[in-house]
Amino acid sequence: MKKIFLNLGRQPITNSFLNKIDKKTTKKEFFYNLSIGFDKKNFLVSIMNYVNPKKMFNSKYAHRASSSKTMRKSFQQIAFKLKKRFKPKKCLEIGSNDGVFIKNFNKKQIIAIEPCANLAKITRLEGFTTYSEFWSKQLAKKIVKLNCGIDLIYSANTISHIPNFKEVFDAVLIGLSKNGVFVFEDPYIGSVIQNNSYDQFYDEHAHLFSLLSISKLLSNTNLKIFDAEITQTHGGSIRFYICRKNSKFRETKSMKLLRFKEIQQGLNKFKTYKNFSNRVKGSKQNLLNLLKKLKKNDKKIISYGATYKSTTIFNYCNIGTDFIDYVIDTTPNKQGKFTPGKHIPITSPEKGLNNSVDYAFLGAWNFKREIELKEKNFLRRGGKFITHVPSVRII
Numbered sequence: 011m012k013k014i015f016l017n018l019g020r021q022p023i024t025n026s027f028l029n030k031i032d033k034k035t036t037k038k039e040f041f042y043n044l045s046i047g048f049d050k051k052n053f054l055v056s057i058m059n060y061v062n063p064k065k066m067f068n069s070k071y072a073h074r075a076s077s078s079k080t081m082r083k084s085f086q087q088i089a090f091k092l093k094k095r096f097k098p099k100k101c102l103e104i105g106s107n108d109g110v111f112i113k114n115f116n117k118k119q120i121i122a123i124e125p126c127a128n129l130a131k132i133t134r135l136e137g138f139t140t141y142s143e144f145w146s147k148q149l150a151k152k153i154v155k156l157n158c159g160i161d162l163i164y165s166a167n168t169i170s171h172i173p174n175f176k177e178v179f180d181a182v183l184i185g186l187s188k189n190g191v192f193v194f195e196d197p198y199i200g201s202v203i204q205n206n207s208y209d210q211f212y213d214e215h216a217h218l219f220s221l222l223s224i225s226k227l228l229s230n231t232n233l234k235i236f237d238a239e240i241t242q243t244h245g246g247s248i249r250f251y252i253c254r255k256n257s258k259f260r261e262t263k264s265m266k267l268l269r270f271k272e273i274q275q276g277l278n279k280f281k282t283y284k285n286f287s288n289r290v291k292g293s294k295q296n297l298l299n300l301l302k303k304l305k306k307n308d309k310k311i312i313s314y315g316a317t318y319k320s321t322t323i324f325n326y327c328n329i330g331t332d333f334i335d336y337v338i339d340t341t342p343n344k345q346g347k348f349t350p351g352k353h354i355p356i357t358s359p360e361k362g363l364n365n366s367v368d369y370a371f372l373g374a375w376n377f378k379r380e381i382e383l384k385e386k387n388f389l390r391r392g393g394k395f396i397t398h399v400p401s402v403r404i405i
């Protein structure tokens with residue numbers, strides 16, 4: 011049974027950027043209550059009310075995984091590492107987005123699964139076998155019939171989006187070859203607790219995993235976890251290595267150490283999450299105080315990156331155009347639109363990051379280094395970034 015530890019209030023669908031903000035459009039906007047719970051039985055952190063995946067992952071899906079240099083490089087590196095370690099013949103990616111990972115493989119070698127039709131079209135046009143469907147037992151059966159078993163099933167920032175992970179694991183069992191591996195990575199609850207990055211909670215993140223929770227979830231399946239590692243992606247992610255229970259892989263030492271660290275951090279205790287929840291309330295107050303102070307001094311503040319994360323922050327803290335003039339983002343299909351819920355206009359960095367801007371809130375704080383390098387001119391002329399991780403401050 012899940013027990014609530016955090017309530018982030020009324021939230022919109024993070025991916026539903028609005029084309030216009032007239033009465034008719036805003037009246038139709040969908041909101042739900044975002045509260046987060048912890049399940050003592052399996053140590054899993056999940057949102058209390060899952061949003062129907064069909065509402066989120068559709069042909070209008072805005073996020074492009076390859077829009078950041080950091081991400082392109084990171085997917086290239088993990089593809090290289092997996093090829094070297096497991097030497098897979100047949101591969102598959104669950105949630106291939108615009109193909110940022112699969113591009114590092116031979117077109118004949120890898121299969122893409124992407125339910126968002128607009129994204130599936132991109133990889134299909136590039137010649138990759140692409141199924142525009144949700145990953146399911148039925149799909150796994152179809153694929154295994156046409157091919158043999160899959161040696162490497164990879165997934166990034168997708169499994170945490172799926173409320174029904176039992177279906178995911180069952181489908182993986184159908185799809186994997188005898189010594190095949192299932193590698194997946196998602197934002198890490200341990201980093202969220204450590205960095206106070208409560209903005210990792212939004213409609214798409216049905217769950218935020220730890221090694222402890224995944225180990226519990228797999229304990230009554232025919233899969234086992236044999237390795238796990240923490241990465242810096244998205245401000246702290248966890249990568250799991252999973253195989254069939256009777257496969258040749260043995261638990262690594264580093265995984266045992268991580269399990270020990272998680273117990274020390276208290277990721278198996280409700281109290282840890284309750285304490286985190288109190289820090290989140292403090293973070294909201296501190297951010298509002300800072301923005302009010304800057305506004306009192308007539309400073310112009312914008313936000314950098316129309317991220318899903320910042321949708322959670324702006325709606326939870328009730329931050330709209332009274333504080334943030336507009337948001338800048340490099341993604342062409344976000345530009346000219348308005349942020350979900352708070353309706354802040356979005357424009358391109360070329361137009362928006364001009365000399366009139368005093369402060370830019372880092373909505374894309376997970377790319378802080380990349381952004382600081384790119385925006386040297388802004389910093390040189392006295393522009394400053396604001397962040398809320400790990401605590402609210404002007405950088």
Ligand code: TYD
Pocket residue numbers: 073077078079314315316317318319320338339340341344374376377380381384
């Ligand atoms: P992302 O990190 O995927 O966050 P979320 O999952 O919370 O949406 O999104 C990063 C966004 O920031 C994406 O829309 C692209 C944008 N962005 C810029 O506009 N400029 C940049 O330099 C970088 C790195 C990202």
